[in-house]
Amino acid sequence: MATTTLNVESVTGLLGSCLSKLGLEVYPLKVGWYNSVLSPSLHLPHPDDSLAVVVLSSPAMFEQAFLPFMEERGCHGLSDPIDQCVKHCVTSAVSQCFPGQKVDVRYDYELLPSRKPKFLAQTAAHVSGAAFYYQQSDVTDQPWAEKKMFGVCVHPRLGGWFAIRALLVFEDVKVGSEMVQPAPPDCVPTREGRIQLLEAFNLHWQDWSYRDIVRPVQTYSQRQKDYFSTPPAQRFALLRTWGFLPTEDHQPETNSDTQSQENGLG
Template identity: 80%
Template sequence: MAASNLNVESVIGLLNDRLTKLGFEVYPLKIGWYNSVLPPTLHLSYPDDTLAVVVLSTPAMFEQAFLPFLEQRCYQGLSDPIDQCVKQCVTSAVSQCFPGQKVDVRYDYELLPSRKPKFLAQTAAHVSGAAFYYQKADVTDQPWAEKKMFGVCVHPRFGGWFAIRALLLFGDITAGFELVQPVPPDSVPSREGRIKLLEAFNFHWQDWTYRDIISPVQTYSQKQRDYFSTPPAQRLTLLRTWGYLPSDSDQPDPTLDTESQETGHG
């Protein structure tokens, strides 16, 4: 479909047709919304009305996309298996939905030469209305003095049981007046709840209690929990024991920890 025939509704409809069944969600935003809450050094160099789409993975992605990806022997080594699966799903959807269309696809794990991320995943999720990004500044009378506290996104349906995976930038498509910026659902409105959330995420993230700050409609399956609870360097070994990778594989184990929501994983 030519860019002139594409609008926000058609872009989201096409992506939903391809990605929802694989356990992903997509949310549109304007680049201006994103740039307006960040310093100039972190701006995306597109006009304010340029259409972008943030892609999230839900708990269903593991069974609906990742395990089939492994069963089809698609994993090629060298990079993290989850990252490789997400990239295959997203690039396939983009190429099938928008043939000939220039789409700048950025993944949460990618860095610029300056070592800055290619996009700030949690900011993109917040301004799109997908998930509320709770930060230290969202707590009145902060109890942490000068301590650095990382922020964390909460999804209105999945709590912390989701991840922000990619940002699609449609440089040739303008999002007009029909796209109104939504307010992200404030799932943790109380000061006490926000303190509990940020302390759980910053001080006890390994026990995953921050993910249950609200009652989620779905959480990770036991198999998925086992996978993400395994240190990244040992995950290929786990996949071999499950029978998803050849036992004699000489593929290097990934060293990238894909369980840090600071870079959008989860």
């Protein structure tokens, strides 16, 4: 496909047609929107007018992509099975929809040699308009004194029942001023709601309650909850009991169910 035929609509349309049936959502952004809110050491190494797309997983991804992936292909090596599945889905979509295109694909679990994440997932989701990234600075007259509170994204339809999985930069697709930055929906507008959200996420994230800060249209199935409630080192054993891994494997030490490398929480 020639570069000149690609624009925001064609990229998101093609990519969305491949990924939506797998429970993955795509949201376009300009690299400049992302770089403008971060320090230079965290910038993406692409021009500001380059088109990027952030990929989110909805609750449907587990049943529509992950379990079929395990059934058909299984996982290999030491890396997290969810990460392997997402990489397979995204790589397949890019090769199918954009043959010959230069696409810089970055996953939420990847780190640079400096140990910084390859992209800040929650920042990318916020500037694309996909989800509002609530941070400590968004709470006036904070009740936490000097305590550090990690931020968390809230999706207008899914609440906290989603994850940010990848960022794709289409290096040869440039966009101009016709692409207007959307504001992410402010789903938790009150100070009290934001305090409740950040405290639930930071202090009680294991009970899932922060995910229901807005009424979600879809949540994780019980099987998916069982999977993500299982410590990462024990997930291969759980998959074995489900019949996906017939032989002993080494246990990975990664946890894929974080919204990004920015928070370090499960």
